[in-house]
Amino acid sequence: MTKPFRDRTEAGRVLADALSHYAGRDDVLVLALPRGGVPVAYEVARALEAPLDVFVVRKLGVPGHEELAMGAIASGGVRVLNDEVVRPLGIPRAVIDQVTRLEMRELQRREELYRGNRPRADVRGKTVILIDDGLATGSTMHAAAAALRQLRPERLVVAVPTAAPDTCDAFRSVVDEVVCATTPQPFHAVGAWYEDFSQTTDDEVREYLAAANSRHVTAASG
Secondary structure, eight states, X not given: OOOSBSSHHHHHHHHHHHTGXXXXXXXXXXXXXXXXXHHHHHHHHHHHTOOEEEOOEEEXXXXXXXXXXXXXXXXXXXXXXXXXXXXXXXXXXXXXXXXXXXXXXXXXXXXXXXXXXXXOOOOTTSEEEEEOSOBSSOHHHHHHHHHHHTTOOSEEEEEEEEBOHHHHHHGGGTSSEEEEEEOOSSOOOGGGGBSOOOOOXXXXXXXXXXXXXXXXXXXHHO
């Protein structure tokens, strides 16, 4: 079976074509879920001539059952709770706050690592394109979209190179637009649709963001 994408760079270029109706607009902001979403989003931001930033999300796991998400926190100090988990389990607010503090430290560490002293992009009133390298269950993207909504973008678009068809469809009721460049069936896993799905490193994330920032500053001053 032929895989749609050689690597995340090629996937980003294909996704950029699917998002070409947003090119050249000054209200568009591209946000990447690190780490794998960053090389994809870099190509999209470059093609659309839009700024690029990361949107870091950390799951709030139930103590003792960390794989079960009782909520999530994200860039901008946003916290979203999953009442379908919190209420039936009767998780005390103090426990939620304690887990939040721990995960917030890690979120801040990652943001400083990736962004350095560059200010966080302001999403208010913008058309935000939220990008990852693919969607299997979509749980992280759902958390990111819910958190991002609280920061009040004008329009929220979820865009990925590849996704499970049902997962892609589920986002249509969650965001203003969802763009899934390919929806192979059966899907199995995101990495199955890349020839090279090697892990993106923290250093690479920083390099992509620095290059995008330098390019955008140059374009704005020119």
